[in-house]
Structures are given as structure tokens and as C-alpha cells.
Amino acid sequence: MEKDSSFLFAGTHFDRKKFAADIAMFKEKKESDKAIDDSSLFEDREPELEEEEKKVKEKEKEKEKVRVKKRKRKTIRSETVEGFSVFKSSKSEEPVVKEENEQPENDLSLEKKKFYQQLERDALFRKKHNIHVSGNNIPSPLGDFAELSSRFGCKAKLFRNLANLGFKEPTPIQRQAIPVLLSGRECFSCAPTGSGKTLAFVCPILMKLKRASKDGIRAVILCPTRELATQTTRECKRFAEGCKFCIKLMSKQRVKRADLSKFSCDILISTPLRLKLAIRKKHIDLSKVEYLVLDESDKLFELGLLKQIDSVVKACSNPSIVRSLFSATLPDFVEELARTIMHDAVRVIIGRKNTASENVKQKLVFAGSEEGKLLALRQSFAESLNPPVLIFVQSKERAKELHAELVVDNIRVDVIHSDLSQAQRNNAVDNFRAGKTWVLIATDVIARGMDFKGVNCVINYDFPDSTSAYIHRIGRCGRAGRSGEAITLYTEEDVPFLRNIANEMKSSGSEFPSWALGLHKKKWKKHRPRRESISTTPKEKEEPPRKKRKKKAVVGNNQSSMESS
Numbered sequence: 001m002e003k004d005s006s007f008l009f010a011g012t013h014f015d016r017k018k019f020a021a022d023i024a025m026f027k028e029k030k031e032s033d034k035a036i037d038d039s040s041l042f043e044d045r046e047p048e049l050e051e052e053e054k055k056v057k058e059k060e061k062e063k064e065k066v067r068v069k070k071r072k073r074k075t076i077r078s079e080t081v082e083g084f085s086v087f088k089s090s091k092s093e094e095p096v097v098k099e100e101n102e103q104p105e106n107d108l109s110l111e112k113k114k115f116y117q118q119l120e121r122d123a124l125f126r127k128k129h130n131i132h133v134s135g136n137n138i139p140s141p142l143g144d145f146a147e148l149s150s151r152f153g154c155k156a157k158l159f160r161n162l163a164n165l166g167f168k169e170p171t172p173i174q175r176q177a178i179p180v181l182l183s184g185r186e187c188f189s190c191a192p193t194g195s196g197k198t199l200a201f202v203c204p205i206l207m208k209l210k211r212a213s214k215d216g217i218r219a220v221i222l223c224p225t226r227e228l229a230t231q232t233t234r235e236c237k238r239f240a241e242g243c244k245f246c247i248k249l250m251s252k253q254r255v256k257r258a259d260l261s262k263f264s265c266d267i268l269i270s271t272p273l274r275l276k277l278a279i280r281k282k283h284i285d286l287s288k289v290e291y292l293v294l295d296e297s298d299k300l301f302e303l304g305l306l307k308q309i310d311s312v313v314k315a316c317s318n319p320s321i322v323r324s325l326f327s328a329t330l331p332d333f334v335e336e337l338a339r340t341i342m343h344d345a346v347r348v349i350i351g352r353k354n355t356a357s358e359n360v361k362q363k364l365v366f367a368g369s370e371e372g373k374l375l376a377l378r379q380s381f382a383e384s385l386n387p388p389v390l391i392f393v394q395s396k397e398r399a400k401e402l403h404a405e406l407v408v409d410n411i412r413v414d415v416i417h418s419d420l421s422q423a424q425r426n427n428a429v430d431n432f433r434a435g436k437t438w439v440l441i442a443t444d445v446i447a448r449g450m451d452f453k454g455v456n457c458v459i460n461y462d463f464p465d466s467t468s469a470y471i472h473r474i475g476r477c478g479r480a481g482r483s484g485e486a487i488t489l490y491t492e493e494d495v496p497f498l499r500n501i502a503n504e505m506k507s508s509g510s511e512f513p514s515w516a517l518g519l520h521k522k523k524w525k526k527h528r529p530r531r532e533s534i535s536t537t538p539k540e541k542e543e544p545p546r547k548k549r550k551k552k553a554v555v556g557n558n559q560s561s562m563e564s565s
């Protein structure tokens with residue numbers, strides 16, 4: 001195109017490839033025109049001959065036109081990309097395409113039919129297992145663990161480990177989340193407490209990593225507490241037994257090491273703070289991480305941890321990373337945040353979102369006052385104590401106070417809170433697991449994720465500070481299909497928040513006080529009222545802090561000397 005032909009076409013590029021057919025037609029037309037022009041060079045010709053020649057040329061022209069048309073059709077077909085024609089196809093081209101696709105179209109409709117049948121089967125299966133999904137092209141759920149081998153080529157060793165652990169059937173979250181992650185899709189999942197979410201994310205990682213490698217850090221699992229990180233590390237090792245994978249916990253000692261830039265392992269489990277320190281100060285390299293799991297994701301996305309999570313997510317810079325989020329509670333704000341970091345993620349919800357486990361029988365008990373709470377607890381333990389029992393209180397001070405009370409009652413009781421050393425915390429968990437401790441008093445530090453087998457009863461001595469805290473606390477019992485009981489004590493101060501708990505009881509199928517549903521709706525942020533001390537031993541009267549006295553003027557000031565005596 002002439003440069004100065006029109007300002008409207010300024011910058012327009014003429015695509016010779018795209019218009020090859022038109023150019024060809026144009027060229028051929030020019031050539032034949034040229035031939036006609038050349039004939040005029042022969043001036044002394046007979047008129048009949050000229051007439052004959054004209055006819056032949058006319059015929060030639062017609063033939064040429066047909067040939068050019070055919071060539072054009074061919075070009076159009078070759079420029080069809082994934083079913084979309086680059087050129088808007090004209091009606092005349094349709095029959096040709098149809099003719100060529102007649103056989104495949106039949107195959108296509110058969111394929112389509114099969115596809116829709118599979119979708120229908122999947123939908124029925126999901127309905128049966130209370131699995132709710134959303135997203136594009138969601139892989140079919142697992143019918144059984146054997147499909148890990150038949151569909152996804154699970155190695156015999158891993159498969160055997162599942163059997164050795166006594167896992168016969170996948171739980172609903174495992175049925176859906178495992179194939180999603182194995183298909184390389186990102187996923188955020190919400191499933192009840194104790195429903196096997198750990199295996200749902202560990203199993204696909206182990207299967208996808210295939211074999212041990214020393215090429216950097218390949219998978220990272222973030223947990224909100226050290227206790228949970230320790231437990232997840234132990235579980236990973238159990239699932240991977242005999243597979244030589246290098247599975248490491250980001251311990252305090254490891255973070256203290258001079259340089260972590262060459263540190264490598266197959267799976268690294270950490271709390272966000274420790275990993276952030278390792279990134280900032282020890283130059284740990286997360287650029288090769290292929291799988292990132294945020295366990296208890298709603299906790300991790302709370303304000304206090306968000307910055308740490310952010311630095312870990314940024315450090316995991318591998319463009320093909322697969323991220324996944326798991327929790328028993330998934331508030332909308334977490335889903336929104338999750339969408340900002342995930343690509344084409346699949347959403348998997350088991351049962352109703354944000355509900356307590358149906359295996360836990362829940363009770364609300366009015367205790368009147370702080371004194372009443374202790375009395376109620378003592379009485380119930382005196383009548384029947386069915387260990388193991390977990391008691392939650394709202395602060396470490398109150399944990400210490402309650403421990404001091406119960407320890408004199410001849411009960412094997414222990415306490416865990418953040419003032420203890422790591423070794424003491426580990427001991428408390430281990431002794432409770434081993435049955436050496438009957439009653440464990442705890443703050444929310446172990447409310448999430450901790451898997452103590454066979455906890456019979458959870459007592460919320462102090463009312464939980466949110467619905468999600470309630471769900472996670474009572475979820476320490478009623479795990480892996482077992483039943484459990486949860487008792488929540490409340491006083492007048494807690495009444496405004498009863499409605500939330502009653503709602504929770506109702507939606508998870510427990511008996512609930514219907515009057516509580518009629519209470520005024522109150523949104524809670526963090527309900528931690530100042531409560532009276534638990535301690536029954538009178539505190540020694542503290543001496544009031546001494547005021548600095550002014551030096552007395554002894555002489556001639558009788559009044560002041562009397563006062564001071």
C-alpha cells in the first residue's frame with residue numbers, strides 16, 4: 001500500500017500470507033490480461049479465427065476462475081484454527097466442509113454421548129457422597145483407591161502404604177480432591193474436621209513427585225502451628241514409607257543454620273513465620289516448588305499471618321506451580337483472596353460449607369458464673385470421666401489456673417499453651433496421644449488440625465471466640481467416622497453469641513435450643529470477654545506499691561510524723 005494513500009490506513013500492514021489466494025487471483029488475472037493484450041500485436045488476422053480464439057480465451061478464463069475459486073476454498077480450510085475460521089466462511093463453502101467431516105462427526109457425537117453419560121454418572125456419584133464442585137472440566141471422583149493405580153499409575157509401594165494404614169475407602173474429600181490435583185489443577189477445598197484432608201493433599205504430591213530428587217525444594221506444605229506442622233510431617237512420612245522421599249520439617253534449628261540457599265528436599269513442611277525467616281535471612285530457594293499447600297487456609301489468611309503467606313507465595317515463583325487450599329472452614333473472603341492467586345481452580349465442598357462434623361453430639365450448658373463452671377466440671381468428672389477429654393479455655397493464664405485446680409483433684413491432667421517450651425509442648429501432645437494424660441487443658445493453639453485418635457469429649461470451658469473456632473475445637477473429637485461429644489459452657493456474657501452456636505448445632509444435625517435461634521443476631525469478631533479468675537485459692541493480698549515518700553521535716557512538723565506512723 002502506498003505510504004501516503006490515506007491517513008486512515010496509516011500503520012495498516014498488508015498481510016501477504018493471509019491474502020495469498022487473492023494475490024494469486026490478481027496475478028493470474030494480470031497474466032491472462034497481458035496475454036490478451038499481446039494478441040493485439042498480430043494485426044493481420046482472419047475474423048473467424050479471431051472469433052474462435054476469443055471463444056477459446058473465454059473458455060480459458062472460465063476454467064481459470066473455477067481453479068482460483070477452488071484454490072481459495074483450500075486456503076480457507078487451512079486457516080481454520082480450533083474450529084474457528086479466520087475468515088468468516090461464506091455459505092458456498094459449507095457443503096465441502098460437511099462432506100469431509102461426515103465420518104468424524106459421527107464419531108464426535110458418539111464421543112459427546114459418552115462424555116455426557118460420564119458427566120451424569122459423576123453427578124450422581126457426587127450427590128451420593130455429598131461432594132459439591134464448581135470449575136471447568138472437573139475430573140471424575142475416585143470410585144475407590146484402586147483407581148489411583150488404574151487411572152493415575154500409583155506406585156505399588158504407595159498403594160500398599162494406604163492398605164497398611166487400614167484405609168479401605170477414600171473419604172469424600174479424597175475422592176474428589178485427589179483426582180483434581182493429580183490432573184494438575186489448582187483447588188480450594190472445604191471438608192469437615194477429621195474427614196481426611198491431609199491424605200487428600202499429601203497423596204497427589206507423593207504420586208506426582210514420583211521419586212526422590214535432590215533438585216531443590218519440590219513441595220511446600222504450610223500449617224498455622226508448629227504442632228500441626230510436626231503432625232503433618234509425621235503423616236507424610238507414614239504415607240511415603242519405603243519410598244525414599246526426603247520429607248523435612250522447618251524446625252527452629254534449621255532456620256538458625258547459616259545458609260539455606262542449597263537446602264533441598266522433596267517435601268518441606270513449615271509454619272509461615274519460620275519459612276518467611278528462612279526466605280529473608282537464610283536465602284532458602286523456593287523457585288523450584290511444584291506444589292504449595294495452604295492447610296487451615298482460612299487461619300493462614302487471617303491478618304496476622306497474611307504478610308508471611310504473601311512472602312512465601314511470592315518466593316514460590318515456579319510458573320507451573322500447583323497451589324491448593326484446605327480447611328474445614330472457608331469464609332468468602334478467603335475464597336476471594338484465593339481466586340487472586342489461583343488459576344482455573346476447582347472448588348470442592350463436602351457437605352455444607354463451614355459446618356461442624358455430624359459425628360459430634362453437641363450440647364450447650366448454662367453455668368451461671370465462673371464459679372459455676374468449675375463446679376459443673378468437677379461434678380461431671382466425679383460422676384463419670386471418660387478419657388481422653390480436651391478442655392479449651394480462652395487464654396494461657398486461664399489454662400494455667402484451671403490446670404492448678406484440676407491437678408489437685410487426682411486427675412491425670414496436663415496443659416498446653418504458648419508459654420511452654422517446644423519440648424514441653426511436644427511432651428504434652430505425646431502424653432495425651434499415648435493415653436498417659438486423661439485430660440488436656442489447651443488454648444486454641446491445638447484447636448486446628450490436631451488428630452488425637454479417640455478423643456471422647458471436647459469441653460469448651462470458655463465460650464469460643466468465633467464460629468470457626470467452635471467448629472475446629474469440637475472437631476478434635478468425632479474424627480475418621482468415630483462419634484464424639486462436645487459440651488459448651490456459657491455464662492450471661494456469652495448469651496449474645498449463643499445464636500451462632502445454636503445455628504451451627506442445627507445445621508450439623510445436633511439437638512439445639514430453639515429459643516437461642518430467636519435471640520438477636522449478633523456478629524462477632526473476637527469474643528474474649530474479661531472473665532473472673534478460675535482460681536479458688538485466695539490470692540495473697542498484694543501490698544500496694546509503695547509511694548516514694550518525701551523526706552520529712554522532723555523539726556516542727558508533728559502532724560506529718562503522726563500520719564506516717
Ligand SMILES: Nc1ncnc2c1ncn2[C@@H]1O[C@H](COP(=O)(O)OP(=O)(O)OP(=O)(O)O)[C@@H](O)[C@H]1O
Nearest residue numbers: 167169170171193194195196197198328449451480
Ligand atoms: N480413607 C481413610 N480411611 C480411614 N481413615 C482415614 C482415611 N483418611 C484419613 N483417615 C484418618 O482420619 C483421621 C483424620 O484425618 P485428617 O487429620 O487428615 O483430617 P482433617 O480433615 O485434616 O481434619 P481437620 O480439619 O481437623 O484438620 C486421621 O486419623 C487419618 O489417619
